[in-house]
Amino acid sequence: MRYQDESTQRGAAFLDQQAQKQEQPRLVSLEAGELLTFNFQKQEPLLGPWLRKQKLAMVHAWRGVGKTHFALGVAYAVASGAAVKWGA
Numbered sequence: 001m002r003y004q005d006e007s008t009q010r011g012a013a014f015l016d017q018q019a020q021k022q023e024q025p026r027l028v029s030l031e032a033g034e035l036l037t038f039n040f041q042k043q044e045p046l047l048g049p050w051l052r053k054q055k056l057a058m059v060h061a062w063r064g065v066g067k068t069h070f071a072l073g074v075a076y077a078v079a080s081g082a083a084v085k086w087g088a
Contacts, residue, residue, distance in 0.1 A: 046078050 030038065044053040051057050051074065059067050077084040 047074060047084065051078070 043055065045051070046053055059070060061067050073084050076082065
């Protein structure tokens with residue numbers, strides 16, 4: 001019983017500290033009209049039209065096709081500013 005009481009007190013103290021911080025919410029809901037007029041930042045292209053800053057890209061292929069070499073080439077091109085040389 002003693003352990004549970006101490007744990008409950010520590011939990012309550014933690015929750016009180018979090019409530020006192022008064023942080024702004026990280027998630028904001030928008031109505032449809034607000035979303036349509038929202039001014040989004042332009043997406044900065046890193047490599048061609050398909051790889052943009054702070055976005056995800058997926059490479060899919062059969063085993064042994066060269067996904068790793070492709071990804072290393074893309075990483076090198078983005079880091080150095082060089083062009084990627086590949087062909088199908």
